[in-house]
Amino acid sequence: MLTISQLAGYAGVTVRAVRHYHQIGLLPEPERDHSGYRIYGATAVVRLIQIHTLADAGVPLARVQELLDAGAEEFTDGIQDIDKELRAEIRRLQNTRKRLARLAAGDHLALPPSVVEYLDRLRGLGVEDQYIVLERDAWILVAAQIPAEIDAVMAKKHEDLDDPDMVRLYRLASDHLASGAADSPVDDRRVVEVADIVERLLIRAAKAGELGDETMDDQVVALLDATMIESSPHAERVLSILEQRGWKGWTRIERVPADRIK
Amino acid sequence: MLTISQLAGYAGVTVRAVRHYHQIGLLPEPERDHSGYRIYGATAVVRLIQIHTLADAGVPLARVQELLDAGAEEFTDGIQDIDKELRAEIRRLQNTRKRLARLAAGDHLALPPSVVEYLDRLRGLGVEDQYIVLERDAWILVAAQIPAEIDAVMAKKHEDLDDPDMVRLYRLASDHLASGAADSPVDDRRVVEVADIVERLLIRAAKAGELGDETMDDQVVALLDATMIESSPHAERVLSILEQRGWKGWTRIERVPADRIK
DNA sequence: CCCAAGGGTTGACGTTACGTCAGGGTCAAG
DNA sequence: CTTGACCCTGACGTAACGTCAACCCTTGGG
Numbered sequence: 001m002l003t004i005s006q007l008a009g010y011a012g013v014t015v016r017a018v019r020h021y022h023q024i025g026l027l028p029e030p031e032r033d034h035s036g037y038r039i040y041g042a043t044a045v046v047r048l049i050q051i052h053t054l055a056d057a058g059v060p061l062a063r064v065q066e067l068l069d070a071g072a073e074e075f076t077d078g079i080q081d082i083d084k085e086l087r088a089e090i091r092r093l094q095n096t097r098k099r100l101a102r103l104a105a106g107d108h109l110a111l112p113p114s115v116v117e118y119l120d121r122l123r124g125l126g127v128e129d130q131y132i133v134l135e136r137d138a139w140i141l142v143a144a145q146i147p148a149e150i151d152a153v154m155a156k157k158h159e160d161l162d163d164p165d166m167v168r169l170y171r172l173a174s175d176h177l178a179s180g181a182a183d184s185p186v187d188d189r190r191v192v193e194v195a196d197i198v199e200r201l202l203i204r205a206a207k208a209g210e211l212g213d214e215t216m217d218d219q220v221v222a223l224l225d226a227t228m229i230e231s232s233p234h235a236e237r238v239l240s241i242l243e244q245r246g247w248k249g250w251t252r253i254e255r256v257p258a259d260r261i262k
Numbered sequence: 263m264l265t266i267s268q269l270a271g272y273a274g275v276t277v278r279a280v281r282h283y284h285q286i287g288l289l290p291e292p293e294r295d296h297s298g299y300r301i302y303g304a305t306a307v308v309r310l311i312q313i314h315t316l317a318d319a320g321v322p323l324a325r326v327q328e329l330l331d332a333g334a335e336e337f338t339d340g341i342q343d344i345d346k347e348l349r350a351e352i353r354r355l356q357n358t359r360k361r362l363a364r365l366a367a368g369d370h371l372a373l374p375p376s377v378v379e380y381l382d383r384l385r386g387l388g389v390e391d392q393y394i395v396l397e398r399d400a401w402i403l404v405a406a407q408i409p410a411e412i413d414a415v416m417a418k419k420h421e422d423l424d425d426p427d428m429v430r431l432y433r434l435a436s437d438h439l440a441s442g443a444a445d446s447p448v449d450d451r452r453v454v455e456v457a458d459i460v461e462r463l464l465i466r467a468a469k470a471g472e473l474g475d476e477t478m479d480d481q482v483v484a485l486l487d488a489t490m491i492e493s494s495p496h497a498e499r500v501l502s503i504l505e506q507r508g509w510k511g512w513t514r515i516e517r518v519p520a521d522r523i524k
Numbered sequence: 525c526c527c528a529a530g531g532g533t534t535g536a537c538g539t540t541a542c543g544t545c546a547g548g549g550t551c552a553a554g
Numbered sequence: 555c556t557t558g559a560c561c562c563t564g565a566c567g568t569a570a571c572g573t574c575a576a577c578c579c580t581t582g583g584g
Binding site for chain 2: 001043056136143
């Protein structure tokens with residue numbers, strides 16, 4: 001007959017585990033010898049190996065209990081299920097490996113590919129990294145709130161970039177940050193230049209009937225506006241200039257009828 | 263900005279998990295709004311997704327902490343290690359699947375193949391299942407104690423089965439059990455028949471110099487003897503008859519010099 | 525004969541990564 | 555003004571053991 005450590009050793013589990021199985025009634029308590037030691041027979045070995053095999057497969061002990069105390073049919077059915085779960089788990093781990101590789105490569109897992117593409121295009125246009133970080137963070141927030149629509153929004157952004165004025169606008173904003181001018185007093189000449197470009201873009205967009213679309217909901221629009229204003233006091237100036245010229249808003253900008261400009 | 267549930271939802275974790283990460287200092291506590299709600303920015307999203315990806319890979323949170331707060335080199339090195347562990351885990355699960363399949367097929371995971379073969383041969387010889395279960399359990403115990411030598415022992419057993427007298431012995435023991443005679447009073451005629459056969463076998467073995475070999479150690483020998491005696495009172499009778507005829511032991515039986523038979 | 529080493533015993537608290545209340549406050553909508 | 559869907563903190567629950575502590579039994583050596 002076997003002592004507890006011999007039993008455990010043969011099944012490849014720890015002594016503590018065996019005692020735990022006793023405690024929860026998964027493995028029946030065996031006879032004791034004259035000095036109170038547990039002594040095991042062959043049936044305990046068989047049972048323990050079954051337990052270990054199932055536990056190793058990630059099956060909760062409660063379910064192991066059910067399976068081992070059930071009929072042969074229920075048992076094999078259960079094993080089938082567990083095998084299916086195992087295959088699913090293996091696929092999940094293989095997936096995790098891929099995500100891990102992207103993490104190591106510094107890929108932005110927080111962003112959908114469409115946004116990453118867009119940012120790459122900005123970089124390709126010579127926009128400063130500092131500004132791209134700003135955009136990236138903004139888009140992370142937007143993507144977090146409208147994951148379903150983010151691809152459509154990005155498609156729109158790509159169209160915008162086909163316009164050379166828009167490209168110039170990005171460059172200006174970018175240079176502005178890179179030069180460290182964000183904290184310096186407002187230089188009205190450059191601000192007006194920016195406002196001019198934005199207005200040209202807006203007029204063109206208005207003609208094409210592209211203004212005031214409802215792709216984004218109000219919350220997101222407000223979010224983007226806030227991000228824009230926070231980025232630099234100059235941005236706020238641009239907004240006020242545009243307001244004087246009859247535009248309202250930013251992310252979803254609108255023409256104000258001439259008679260209502262204050 | 264994002265609320266805790268928006269953050270959690272986007273990263274694919276629960277709100278409770280986020281709060282847990284705050285508690286252990288894995289994700290820094292963000293600013294609060296006027297009513298005490300946590301408000302998150304983009305950096306929290308990035309960090310949380312990194313945490314989630316690593317945690318999903320089975321990395322303990324303490325190690326996630328270390329990795330994320332370390333330099334880029336240590337980080338990618340860590341990812342390499344984790345990927346290696348993931349590959350190992352996948353292999354382990356694939357292995358578990360195989361063992362599971364054997365479990366479902368009713369295969370005896372507790373026994374080395376050589377013993378399974380031996381038992382199959384017994385079954386093939388017409389030995390009753392009831393007796394085979396007895397043998398199986400005995401061999402499980404033996405295999406548990408001398409895993410290294412079990413194959414050699416089995417080879418010996420196979421040789422034994424080449425002897426028709428040995429086969430007849432097994433059949434008698436088997437029928438004896440199957441007939442329910444194990445609990446009935448000892449029938450000396452059949453016991454003597456068994457003893458006769460055993461003695462013939464012993465004499466033959468002694469001539470071939472096969473007696474008293476040291477393949478098994480004392481403990482195992484005692485174990486097998488005990489199993490044999492427990493199996494039936496008749497077995498004990500056979501032993502005592504053999505003892506009167508000058509044999510001592512069973513599993514490792516010896517000739518007693520004629521002048522010392524009591 | 526005693527002693528140390530190496531088994532065994534029970535009992536109880538520690539660990540990991542959260543889940544799940546309880547008992548509140550807040551906010552937008554009808 | 556209530557209702558439902560959020561948010562907050564605090565605290566206990568869970569699974570499957572790990573890890574003491576404090577004790578008993580057995581065995582080989584000086």
